[in-house]
Amino acid sequence: MIENYRYDGSDKLNLSKTPTSGKKLGLDRETIEARTASNQIQIQQLQDKLYADQKEGLIIIIQARDAAGKDGTIKHVMSGINPQGVDVYSFKSPTHEELAHDFLWRFNRAIPIRGKIAIFNRSYYEDVLIVKVRELWKSYNVPDRMKKDSIIEKRYDQIHDYENYLYSNGYRIIKIFLNVSAKEQKERFLERINEPEKNWKFSEGDIAERGLWKEYTEAYESAINNTATKKNPWYVIPADQKWFARYLVSEVILSVMEDMDPQYPVLSADKKAKLQEYKEALENEKTISGPDGFQASNAEDEAASREVSKK
Numbered sequence: 001m002i003e004n005y006r007y008d009g010s011d012k013l014n015l016s017k018t019p020t021s022g023k024k025l026g027l028d029r030e031t032i033e034a035r036t037a038s039n040q041i042q043i044q045q046l047q048d049k050l051y052a053d054q055k056e057g058l059i060i061i062i063q064a065r066d067a068a069g070k071d072g073t074i075k076h077v078m079s080g081i082n083p084q085g086v087d088v089y090s091f092k093s094p095t096h097e098e099l100a101h102d103f104l105w106r107f108n109r110a111i112p113i114r115g116k117i118a119i120f121n122r123s124y125y126e127d128v129l130i131v132k133v134r135e136l137w138k139s140y141n142v143p144d145r146m147k148k149d150s151i152i153e154k155r156y157d158q159i160h161d162y163e164n165y166l167y168s169n170g171y172r173i174i175k176i177f178l179n180v181s182a183k184e185q186k187e188r189f190l191e192r193i194n195e196p197e198k199n200w201k202f203s204e205g206d207i208a209e210r211g212l213w214k215e216y217t218e219a220y221e222s223a224i225n226n227t228a229t230k231k232n233p234w235y236v237i238p239a240d241q242k243w244f245a246r247y248l249v250s251e252v253i254l255s256v257m258e259d260m261d262p263q264y265p266v267l268s269a270d271k272k273a274k275l276q277e278y279k280e281a282l283e284n285e286k287t288i289s290g291p292d293g294f295q296a297s298n299a300e301d302e303a304a305s306r307e308v309s310k311k
């Protein structure tokens with residue numbers, strides 16, 4: 001099913017013809033949620049292997065219009081994952097220090113070590129989205145040679161090359177665009193206003209950005225079409241039903257992790273032999289010789305030794 005939402009540069013994205021809802025598919029919510037739960041378990045198992053293997057890293061980028069469900073998707077799909085192996089970054093407007101560097105600088109600092117997963121709630125794509133729509137680049141303190149309309153086109157190329165660079169250095173990148181309709185966004189904004197426990201989620205800026213719906217549509221289309229490749233494709237996920245969107249995202253993540261195929265490290269023959277030696281020593285309560293030559297038996301003997309030394 002996820003192939004229906006995959007864009008790898010073979011076909012051009014046209015958001016006006018791209019579904020935001022899965023209602024026409026006649027799917028049963030209970031069945032889909034059960035599949036999501038099953039996917040979560042498999043993702044957890046693969047993440048444990050990925051963390052142990054440390055050969056590849058995974059970067060999950062989630063982009064969307066306001067109220068499309070980015071936070072909820074991260075919370076639900078990645079539920080149960082070992083927090084030691086995952087870093088989540090929510091990128092807001094750049095700070096003064098970040099603006100004083102190249103636009104990829106703050107994101108490159110968040111690239112995980114191989115073996116870990118990094119989730120980007122918004123990403124460097126904001127630099128070809130809001131920066132393009134609001135023409136923020138015109139106010140940047142940069143050389144005049146950069147302040148040209150071609151700056152966004154050049155950034156597409158830079159992002160394309162950057163993602164290829166990461167792929168060549170052992171990283172997979174999953175790029176998700178949660179495609180919510182204007183009608184559904186309106187309903188979610190009204191929920192944030194009408195329900196006190198959701199008031200904190202509402203931002204006046206969200207309404208201002210909604211007024212530029214057409215401009216953002218063009219910006220998303222252009223960004224995706226200029227950066228979608230076979231190695232680093234985009235997935236444009238219908239987001240009007242949160243339960244369906246979360247299922248599709250879990251399918252994408254599971255599919256990529258299965259392709260990565262992480263494995264628990266296999267010990268060499270010498271290390272296996274040493275491990276067997278440790279096993280036999282523990283089972284027979286014999287003294288164990290550690291790698292540093294320190295002689296120690298079981299934990300109780302070590303504790304007793306510490307008590308004697310205190311006296």
